[in-house]
Amino acid sequence: MSKVKPSALPPDTMIGGYRVIRKVAAGGFGVVYLAADQSGQQYAIKEYLPASLASRAPGALLPQVAPEKLSLYRLGLKSFFEEGRALAQISHPSVVTVMNFFRENETVYMVMNYLEGASLQDFIITARDLKQSKVFRESTIRSLFDEILRGLRIVHQHKMLHLDIKPANIFITDDNKSVLIDFGAAREVLSKEGNFVRPMYTPGFAAPEMYRRDASMGPWTDIYAIGACIYACMQGYPPNEAPQRLEKDRIATALSRLRGVYSDNLIEVVEWCMSLDPLSRPQSVFALQKELTREGERRYTKLTVAEKVRLQLDTMVSDTKKSVQKVTGMSVKAK
Amino acid sequence: MKFSVFQVSRKGGRDANEDRMGYCYTRESVIFLLADGMGGHPQGEVAAQLALQVISAMFQKEAQPELPDVGAFLTSAVMAAHRQILRYSIEKDMLDSPRTTIVAAVVQGGLVSWIHCGDSRLYLVRQEELLARTRDHSFLEQQMAAAAGLSFPERVNRNILFTCLGSPARPVLDLTGPVALQQGDRLMLCSDGLWGSLSDADIAYQLSQKPVSESVPDLVESALRKAGDGSDNVTVIAMEWETPDGFESTQGGISTNSINDGVFASTVQSGWLDSSLEDLDDDAIERSIAEINEAIRRSALKKA
Numbered sequence: 276m277s278k279v280k281p282s283a284l285p286p287d288t289m290i291g292g293y294r295v296i297r298k299v300a301a302g303g304f305g306v307v308y309l310a311a312d313q314s315g316q317q318y319a320i321k322e323y324l325p326a327s328l329a330s331r332a333p334g335a336l337l338p339q340v341a342p343e344k345l346s347l348y349r350l351g352l353k354s355f356f357e358e359g360r361a362l363a364q365i366s367h368p369s370v371v372t373v374m375n376f377f378r379e380n381e382t383v384y385m386v387m388n389y390l391e392g393a394s395l396q397d398f399i400i401t402a403r404d405l406k407q408s409k410v411f412r413e414s415t416i417r418s419l420f421d422e423i424l425r426g427l428r429i430v431h432q433h434k435m436l437h438l439d440i441k442p443a444n445i446f447i448t449d450d451n452k453s454v455l456i457d458f459g460a461a462r463e464v465l466s467k468e469g470n471f472v473r474p475m476y477t478p479g480f481a482a483p484e485m486y487r488r489d490a491s492m493g494p495w496t497d498i499y500a501i502g503a504c505i506y507a508c509m510q511g512y513p514p515n516e517a518p519q520r521l522e523k524d525r526i527a528t529a530l531s532r533l534r535g536v537y538s539d540n541l542i543e544v545v546e547w548c549m550s551l552d553p554l555s556r557p558q559s560v561f562a563l564q565k566e567l568t569r570e571g572e573r574r575y576t577k578l579t580v581a582e583k584v585r586l587q588l589d590t591m592v593s594d595t596k597k598s599v600q601k602v603t604g605m606s607v608k609a610k
Numbered sequence: 611m612k613f614s615v616f617q618v619s620r621k622g623g624r625d626a627n628e629d630r631m632g633y634c635y636t637r638e639s640v641i642f643l644l645a646d647g648m649g650g651h652p653q654g655e656v657a658a659q660l661a662l663q664v665i666s667a668m669f670q671k672e673a674q675p676e677l678p679d680v681g682a683f684l685t686s687a688v689m690a691a692h693r694q695i696l697r698y699s700i701e702k703d704m705l706d707s708p709r710t711t712i713v714a715a716v717v718q719g720g721l722v723s724w725i726h727c728g729d730s731r732l733y734l735v736r737q738e739e740l741l742a743r744t745r746d747h748s749f750l751e752q753q754m755a756a757a758a759g760l761s762f763p764e765r766v767n768r769n770i771l772f773t774c775l776g777s778p779a780r781p782v783l784d785l786t787g788p789v790a791l792q793q794g795d796r797l798m799l800c801s802d803g804l805w806g807s808l809s810d811a812d813i814a815y816q817l818s819q820k821p822v823s824e825s826v827p828d829l830v831e832s833a834l835r836k837a838g839d840g841s842d843n844v845t846v847i848a849m850e851w852e853t854p855d856g857f858e859s860t861q862g863g864i865s866t867n868s869i870n871d872g873v874f875a876s877t878v879q880s881g882w883l884d885s886s887l888e889d890l891d892d893d894a895i896e897r898s899i900a901e902i903n904e905a906i907r908r909s910a911l912k913k914a
Contacts, residue, residue, distance in 0.1 A: 376899050
């Protein structure tokens with residue numbers, strides 16, 4: 276797309292009594308700023324400014340919306356409100372807090388607590404570059420996700436799904452708390468009339484049902500993403516995308532390489548969460564929490580020599596297949 | 611109970627998709643639903659959505675886990691949907707009521723029964739043979755039925771229906787079944803966007819060649835292609851039946867045995883009606899913001 280992104284508000288712009296310090300992020304829905312109130316207290320302020328529907332010239336305050344896009348713009352606004360409304364009811368240390376909501380510059384703003392720290396994604400990238408057998412320690416993974424699941428449970432209790440859980444949306448604060456952020460994708464409204472914003476999904480973390488329109492989504496959809504995040508914490512890389520897994524599923528093989536490094540139980544939990552069939556996953560956060568916090572001795576079953584050989588062969592065979600396909604220009608599955 | 615199911619809805623060349631589809635099941639009973647909101651009247655998509663919500667809600671209430679009387683359920687649920695649509699139009703002071711077709715099928719105890727009103731169809735295909743299909747409540751198809759064998763001029767408009775849900779006149783419903791299902795039988799519900807472009811023979815043949823997860827998207831694609839830019843909404847939901855002791859499916863089908871008594875699964879989306887309908891004007895925006903800030907205050911108080 277050649278379209279220019281709408282410009283962010285420049286530093287020192289005043290909005291709703293807050294002073295913009297700088298832009299911290301921009302996404303499909305709008306821009307997030309670091310801002311401060313008169314007392315100097317810092318906040319994160321999210322501005323509704325969908326890049327596909329609105330434009331704003333550098334230095335300008337008011338976004339421009341083409342008349343033919345106005346109804347979609349308003350529809351998107353509605354989902355922005357829904358996000359605010361849902362978050363407003365939730366007060367939990369593991370879920371980002373909304374402090375204020377106001378209208379200005381012909382758009383709306385959501386004020387949230389400003390978190391200092393880094394995303395889980397940043398941590399994974401740093402950790403995997405150390406090139407050790409473990410990306411994260413198992414106890415770290417268990418306690419991190421225990422916190423996140425406590426927050427997610429409250430979210431689900433409010434009849435809301437996050438629908439975009441991924442390491443980039445799990446924030447680890449400098450005082451070691453993990454917080455679920457960015458509920459912007461949680462609303463599907465924008466996808467209703469098709470053309471412009473699909474229900475947003477992140478490859479690797481989105482459950483197969485997210486790819487199908489009208490398929491049944493539920494707590495198990497977020498649970499798939501949690502499984503994928505744990506997977507990323509163990510492997511250092513995101514898992515294959517769901518459609519790819521439906522063709523050929525390599526998750527089990529990939530996880531078996533981690534046997535002996537992580538406990539059998541943790542590996543099983545990830546496989547359980549990432550079942551392609553939604554009904555085969557833990558159906559509630561509670562069910563998953565119970566498994567993840569289970570005390571008791573952990574078993575580590577190392578791969579046998581035979582299994583290692585088989586794994587290697589498997590890689591070789593698939594590599595050969597690939598190169599044969601490349602040479603012959605043929606694909607096993609005509610798609 | 612085991613079956614594979616696939617559903618898809620495409621907008622075609624229209625501005626909006628007024629088709630709705632879905633299925634729900636308990637351990638012992640499953641219902642498939644499809645509604646096509648009618649043009650020429652306001653808010654067809656609302657009528658279609660309401661119909662699905664009412665019927666699926668009644669199914670959830672009465673299938674415990676089986677429906678005591680499938681035929682009676684189908685009739686009463688469709689009538690309840692009709693009344694709900696009328697009630698909606700009265701509450702909203704509408705001059706004309708929204709309207710929709712409906713086709714619904716229940717499978718329970720290895721038997722299928724279905725009901726329909728309008729021109730959304732059900733096809734039952736066994737080994738490439740079209741075993742049954744619904745007769746549209748259109749003037750065209752009624753004439754054909756009255757004088758089978760005579761050909762009628764093309765210009766009889768197939769789109770003119772004499773009954774539907776939501777009209778002031780009592781809807782005409784056709785209830786069929788129960789029919790015993792056999793291993794591999796395909797049951798398909800579709801809107802006129804599909805059958806308007808493809809012949810029955812094509813549909814029956816294509817449906818039986820591949821698993822529903824492949825044949826359904828293929829069918830929809832070919833209907834869209836054939837209709838071109840002006841294509842109507844095309845919506846299809848189809849299932850392939852597996853007898854209880856048949857071979858294990860490799861298609862990742864649905865087995866209702868894994869769910870317990872009292873559990874209910876549904877793909878019918880709810881919540882459409884209260885939120886998305888009225889346009890978001892300035893007052894509504896102010897109201898939303900006030901509500902959110904009120905909720906923030908309440909949460910903050912709780913915390914303190």
